[in-house]
Amino acid sequence: MSRKNPLDQLLNMALALSTRHFEYYMKTAENVETPQVKALLLVLAETESNLIAHIRHMMVTGVLDEIEAMGRVEVSDDPLDASLFAPERIDTDPRIFVCNKALLQEVKGYTFYLSIAARAKTELASRLFEYLAYIKSQQIEQIRNVCITF
Numbered sequence: 001m002s003r004k005n006p007l008d009q010l011l012n013m014a015l016a017l018s019t020r021h022f023e024y025y026m027k028t029a030e031n032v033e034t035p036q037v038k039a040l041l042l043v044l045a046e047t048e049s050n051l052i053a054h055i056r057h058m059m060v061t062g063v064l065d066e067i068e069a070m071g072r073v074e075v076s077d078d079p080l081d082a083s084l085f086a087p088e089r090i091d092t093d094p095r096i097f098v099c100n101k102a103l104l105q106e107v108k109g110y111t112f113y114l115s116i117a118a119r120a121k122t123e124l125a126s127r128l129f130e131y132l133a134y135i136k137s138q139q140i141e142q143i144r145n146v147c148i149t150f
Contacts, residue, residue: 037094
């Protein structure tokens with residue numbers, strides 16, 4: 001009889017969240033005609049796909065590598081910038097609409113992971129979700145870097 005990993009339920013939640021984000025990016029990319037927006041969505045889908053693979057890997061092999069990696073990560077004390085891009089152009093520029101939708105989606109994921117980290121019953125679970133929040137913060141930074149050019 002194999003032992004059930006106590007983090008499986010939490011990792012399943014993380015996997016479901018990332019899968020929804022990936023599906024949104026792919027579906028939206030299929031329907032968008034603006035080349036820059038399509039490219040942004042495909043990049044975001046790829047980063048989400050990488051996160052999905054990473055979570056699946058953790059489900060199979062455990063989370064010790066990620067906890068160790070988190071020890072080497074420099075987490076910024078600066079608050080996350082969740083401000084929208086050009087809200088006055090959101091209804092007229094599809095690039096801005098998609099950028100803001102992606103930004104809000106990833107900020108929700110980031111906040112979700114941090115809330116789980118704060119409520120986790122074990123240090124291991126807390127560190128794992130801090131790590132996932134860190135990955136989301138990197139995705140948010142990527143969105144900002146691309147969307148600032150629009």
